[in-house]
Amino acid sequence: MNVPEQPPQPLIIAGKSYRSRLLVGTGKYRDFAETRAAIDASGAEIITVAIRRVNIGQNANEPNLLDALPPSQFTILPNTAGCYNAKDAVRTLRLARELLDGHSLVKLEVLADDATLFPDMPETLTAAKELVADGFQVMVYCTDDPIQAKALEEIGCVAVMPLASLIGSGMGILNPWNLEIILDRAKVPVLVDAGIGTASDAAIAMELGCDGVLMNTAIAKAKNPVLMASAMKKAVEAGREAFLAGRMPKKIYQGSPSSPTEGRIS
Amino acid sequence: MLQLQINGEARELPSDSSVEQLVAALQLENKRFAIELNGEIVPRSRHAATRLNNGDKLEVVVAVGGG
Numbered sequence: 001m002n003v004p005e006q007p008p009q010p011l012i013i014a015g016k017s018y019r020s021r022l023l024v025g026t027g028k029y030r031d032f033a034e035t036r037a038a039i040d041a042s043g044a045e046i047i048t049v050a051i052r053r054v055n056i057g058q059n060a061n062e063p064n065l066l067d068a069l070p071p072s073q074f075t076i077l078p079n080t081a082g083c084y085n086a087k088d089a090v091r092t093l094r095l096a097r098e099l100l101d102g103h104s105l106v107k108l109e110v111l112a113d114d115a116t117l118f119p120d121m122p123e124t125l126t127a128a129k130e131l132v133a134d135g136f137q138v139m140v141y142c143t144d145d146p147i148q149a150k151a152l153e154e155i156g157c158v159a160v161m162p163l164a165s166l167i168g169s170g171m172g173i174l175n176p177w178n179l180e181i182i183l184d185r186a187k188v189p190v191l192v193d194a195g196i197g198t199a200s201d202a203a204i205a206m207e208l209g210c211d212g213v214l215m216n217t218a219i220a221k222a223k224n225p226v227l228m229a230s231a232m233k234k235a236v237e238a239g240r241e242a243f244l245a246g247r248m249p250k251k252i253y254q255g256s257p258s259s260p261t262e263g264r265i266s
Numbered sequence: 267m268l269q270l271q272i273n274g275e276a277r278e279l280p281s282d283s284s285v286e287q288l289v290a291a292l293q294l295e296n297k298r299f300a301i302e303l304n305g306e307i308v309p310r311s312r313h314a315a316t317r318l319n320n321g322d323k324l325e326v327v328v329a330v331g332g333g
Contacts (some may be wrong), residue, residue, distance in 0.1 A: 025333025035331060051330025053273040053325065054299055056292065066298050066329050081332050091302075095327050098300035098307050167333070216333025 014137040014158040018045045022236040025216025031241025032068035041229035046075045079107040086127035109141035115169040122150050134158040144178040165195030168217045172201040183209045199235035271323040286313040301332050
């Protein structure tokens with residue numbers, strides 16, 4: 001039987017369409033070959049990178065991340081990982097824009113402390129205002145607080161990206177109810193960023209109605225990263241289809257037989 | 267000689283060097299990087315014309331793996 005055709009529903013961020021709703025990071029892999037293989041298996045079109053000082057003494061022929069993952073093939077999303085205030089985050093993304101020939105789509109994250117990596121929302125809001133005013137298209141990592149998410153949208157961020165749980169924790173979605181409030185109110189794409197541990201976590205995020213999922217460690221630190229990347233691709237697609245299909249109502253107190261109640265032998 | 271601070275490390279370059287000459291000294295030609303001179307980005311188009319001065323602080327960054 002053919003699956004009834006869904007109207008094409010690409011993920012649209014800042015006016016650009018993407019087929020894949022899975023966004024992936026490029027950190028924590030063994031080498032660039034593994035990074036590339038996992039990203040290819042994930043089907044991701046948007047990939048995050050960090051901005052760091054070049055190793056001055058390095059061999060001039062040392063491979064570069066963007067040689068393995070060229071901007072001609074992927075949408076590169078530079079992040080502000082490791083920034084603990086608005087000033088450092090804005091400075092980092094201005095460097096990224098120069099490095100990427102004027103590319104303005106960025107991931108803003110301003111961290112509050114190095115134990116939890118929880119977002120510092122006052123600094124995040126300050127940085128978001130400055131970046132939007134400077135012409136950046138800001139996808140923003142934030143707490144799963146609906147009020148803060150709305151404030152970021154009103155500043156002009158092109159996507160809000162609440163955490164599911166702490167960065168790199170693999171604890172999954174701790175507060176689906178908050179995510180549902182954010183989703184109910186948002187007029188920009190909502191992507192879950194951080195905390196995904198395994199495929200079911202990604203599927204749940206998509207079943208809640210999230211527009212996409214961003215992850216890194218869940219793939220890079222799986223025993224088999226390439227296989228997990230493939231699993232995540234399917235989980236995001238399955239979760240999205242389940243969301244569009246509309247799940248059956250839950251019946252808490254009574255079962256309902258799937259087989260006919262008439263015609264049973266006596 | 268010019269005494270410079272590049273990514274927090276001391277480095278010397280001949281007097282009258284430009285940012286372009288620094289890029290050559292670091293073997294970064296034709297690579298993707300960005301340079302900040304005393305806190306201000308030096309666009310690629312300005313590398314040749316931007317002279318370095320004694321005591322300048324530079325940051326030279328690249329994209330690396332990250333989430």
